[in-house]
Amino acid sequence: MQLSATVQKLKPSATIAAAAKAKELKSKGVTVYEFTLGEPDFITPAHIREAAKQAMDAGNTHYTPAGGTLELKQAVCDAYQRDTGLCYEPSQVVVSNGAKHSIHNVLTALCGPGDEVIIPAPYWVSYAALVELTGATPVIVPTTEESGFCLSSEQFEAAITDRTKLLMLNNPCNPTGAAYSVAGLEALARVAVDRAIPVMSDEIYDKLVYEGSEFKSFATFGDDVAALTITVNGVSKAYAMTGWRIGWTLAPADLSKAMEKLQSQETSNPCSVSQFAAIAALSGPQDCVGDMLTQFRERREYVLGRLAEIPDISLATPGGAFYAFFNVSSYFGKPLGSGKVVDNSSDFCTALLEDAHVALVTGDAFGAPGYVRLSFATNLDTLQAGFDGLQTFLNPS
Secondary structure, eight states: OOOOHHHHHOOOOHHHHHHHHHHHHHHTTOOOEEOOSOOOOSOOOHHHHHHHHHHHHTTOOSOOOTTOOHHHHHHHHHHHHHHHOOOOOGGGEEEESSHHHHHHHHHHHHOOTTOEEEEEESOOTHHHHHHHHTTOEEEEEEOOTTTTSOOOHHHHHHHOOTTEEEEEEESSOTTTOOOOOHHHHHHHHHHHHHHTOOEEEEOTTTTOBOTTOOOOOGGGGOHHHHTTEEEEEESTTTTTOGGGOOEEEEOOHHHHHHHHHHHHHHTOSOOHHHHHHHHHHHHSOOHHHHHHHHHHHHHHHHHHHHHHHSTTOEEOOOOBTTEEEEEOGGGTTSEETTTEEOSSHHHHHHHHHHHHOEEOEEGGGGTOTTEEEEEOOSOHHHHHHHHHHHHHHHOOO
């Protein structure tokens, strides 16, 4: 059967592929120290689970409006006013099957062949692929470790052409953990307004920010900025609800209407039961978010301490999310583990998994050769064992 040219060019998600390799080893009885997926290891908080049970028992298991229930849309609006001061109407909200689906909706509704989409690198693995699915061209703008992996306003300005349709911004960032400064964001916002470039601001890690960094939603820099901003968010990371698949966009009403129409043809509605759970997450007690952040903070400090002990590794200190993105290129061309020699990040991760049973994700997939990503969304015992294995792998003698 002949596959489409678009699908043939499409690469599988590197994070999911890395997790699959680790799972294959586990199926053979091997203990694997797994740091690939950006998935909190916490169980979804009890009051959220209870809301889902009550929804099922009440028979709320049928179709809902394609873009989500009015109740959930209002809960999203209320949460944004509470947390950011931004005022949205339910007509500006489209609830989707996770934030990745929301991003697809944004790109499909705005972009097509001949368009360009600016993406700062390192970038989340699906960004470029989702752009390419629309026929548009990803314009990758490299950032540096020295800049904290943050796009500057000068870089943004220089990347704009008459074909530019969108900037994709992720703050805090996956894979680097970069948290943009308020001044840096405002400078990007001014370029967006001056050049009339819409900005998709992926803020899925907005509640996972550490001391020394500050989160500010991109749309808060003025009405002129808000008119160009499409905010993407969801419940997956902050509320440990990855499997519930609820994400959303906040956007101008005309774009939201177009995305809802698109979604009505693609998937119909997001899961009805998950929508009730999401209402409880957004509207209920928020202590659970702080409790999980406290544990992420402890894990982050442990990871940074262990990385500081390893010679010839560098990184930009992550200000948010739950990732450490570090440079291992100084170990290329040297015997590692059982004597293997590697010359790129992908082979490094393969050798590390095979020899030390430690699973990381290659920076090649994020547009950053020489780097690897470690997710610290797991417990301290696993982190300790994984770092012990990593250090032995790097210094086998």
